[in-house]
Amino acid sequence: MNSHSVAANAVRAAAGDGQPPAHNDAASDIIVIGAGIVGLAAAFHLIGEGRRVRLLERNGVAEGASYGNAGAFAFTDILPLASPGILRKAPTWLLDPLGPLSVPPSYLPRILPWLIRFGRAGLPDRYRHSLLVQARLMRLAATAMDAMVDAAGLRPLVRRDGNLQLYESEAEWQAALPGWEARASEGIRFEHARGERLAELQPGLSPRFTVGTFTPHWQTVADPYRFAMTLFDTVIARGGTITHGEAVRLEPGPDGVRVHLADGSRLLAGQVVLAGGAWSRPLAKGLGDAVPLETERGYNTTLPGTAFDLRRQLTFGGHGFVVSPLVTGIRVGGAVELGGLTAPPNFRRSEAMLKKAATFLPGLRTEGGRQWMGFRPSMPDSLPVIGPSTADPRVFYAFGHGHLGLTQSAATGRLIAELAGGRPPSIPIDSFRPDRF
Template identity: 60%
Template sequence: MNTEIEPGVVVIGAGVVGLSAAIAAQARGLTVTVLERDAPAAGASAGNAGAFAFTDILPLASPGILKKAPKWLLDPLGPLSVPPSYALQIAPWMFRFWRACSASRVAHSTAAQTALMDLSKAELEPFLAQTGTADMLRKEGNLQVYESQAELNASLPGWKAREQHGVEFHHLDANAMAAIQPGLAPRFTHGTFTPGWYSIADPKFYTLALADHFRAQGGTIERADISGLHPIEGGVEIRTADGRTLRAQKIVLAAGAFSHQVARSLGETIPLETERGYNTTLPIDAFDLRTQVTFGGHGFVVTRLSTGIRVGGAVELGGLKLPPNFRRSEAMLEKARTFLPGLKSQGGEQWMGFRPSLPDSLPAIGRARATPRVVYAFGHGHLGLTQSAGTARLVADLLTDRPTSINIAAFSPQRF
């Protein structure tokens, strides 16, 4: 790229959301370049649980999480933690999160999340076919397990909300659970199976395949750490950390956990935080896993990928700079060994990544306040892979000035 205004679009970010948006823009006939600070699939797109969690419509910000949070926060290795050194810095975000837990706001977020989930599910298989990745899709469902009738009962309001939005699920006893997933510890007496929960063979390989498809269609991926954006006549100026100045007609900001830093250069303060996620990927023969299993009371999942058995999850609100605390991965693995007695827990590879999260659990999808030439697409939290195809459709609509296929007012970047 040179200092002339390049035709077409520059997408900032080569994760699953950015690359999906780039491919969708290509399909509309636009010339697209992707700029990435590291490499394709280098962030959360590489190490997530690999789920298309279309039934996961309830926001993390909810009255239920408020009831669990005090207990969880007392355990530094539990499902939700805030390192003491980061507590003061995250306090304003936590206040917004608390406000988002009111019943009316949860209902609003759930309706918006459902619309985006429905769009994402409808767009997924055509997108996979378009990109030559359909053979990576798995439809094995998800099993949420409970340790008592009381724990199941506590979850029922959430399932009722899903039922009202058309989500299919089945409550199971221990025998029915064993038929779907043998080998669970007897402490798990009840479960809920959602057949509409899909997964991908491996999220990193999927994202890299999207990068290959994008290049094969004439797209370019360049390495650049973006320090700021500046509207100019007929386009947007892009400033890089190494002092370069680039120009493009339109920008898509999909830089995950780093997006808010770039948005700040446009005069917008967007309260994005990073849920630091941890996992351990074990060899493929570590366990005979037949569906993704969610241990909701403990904040982690176990997933079968083509490359291994992944044990991961939890939420550590610790920003971008603190070093990883891999004791969290070890704690989840120790629990998994207890919950799945046949699990072979040796030979695993640990990982930590940044999930970009906004206080109300909804992403930021829409135009920048400073210029309509910049479109935001970030802040998907745990649902970046899940919502990638739907987000790509919305971004392509915005780039080509078409009416969006769903109402995106709830995702406005300016809602805060």
């Protein structure tokens, strides 16, 4: 969080978007816990169906992963993180504390069960299943996002400039080809580029990158925080309300679902949507759903926009990070640190990515950057949790999207609105069950 985000939320509260402290059993039609991009998309779709929606947010609106992500609609990113390829790379990566995938030694005993499930999810048959499910969700995500962008007035914040995935050798490119073949089977367009064409797509690359793959329909947003806050403003303008407070327990009862807050107050609703991102696990566990949700700590540095002539988002897959052009600057970030919610940030990871980026883009000026760390809520099979709680059908889960929260937010919002309205979902949701493990 930075001064701009604090000020923006303060201005909205002063204008009347904030609510007074919750009173005991204050009632609502439906409460959405979490005002990140997924919760905002759910609220938007629910309001579109005439529901009276109260957002409940423990911090500032969109100040978690929705604030500092890479800003991409990664609809072509259908390959699960848990894959046979990454399982071969993971042992080497884990030995590098600043590499693309790391686990602090002190956290290893706690995360070991998750890592075992992650390994099983990368087995060929399970990987193929997750890929097909992810592809189906991404098709819905593309159409639902397009509709939400138009309906919420977000079109000026969306760019269609594509993504360029870069490879340092023929061997690295060849190893990636099965993934591109899987995308081709799903109708995803792409172009392999070399030489002059590669230089045309992005001038100033290091000559170490001999080949790239360009996905022309990849979209980015001007800035993920502005995108989320514009959606929030639309939700409020259409009748949504927001209460600031931390949910600590959900209690289904005959008259609805009570949301107990950390300050001792309670909120009552006919239905509740749990979209708390990385903080969703304790609330689901309190209902009896022991969801294996873990926290990927993501890092980035946002440089001034003049730092490099960046034409489009660049992906350095072999190093686990991207470089994104935003209206707020050039964002260098990514990688995965599985370290939980309480450890202090290790900004050496941001510095390591920035140092690599300067090598890959020799003209990149690295001074004047702003560092950030956020929490991505991740499931072992790379699929989110979407659907009713096993404890009570009036509680719906919408969390666990990993790197794809922005991308899949509109699809999740549409599915939640359908489920809350008692209608069949647009796509089968069995693979998103909270008890699938």
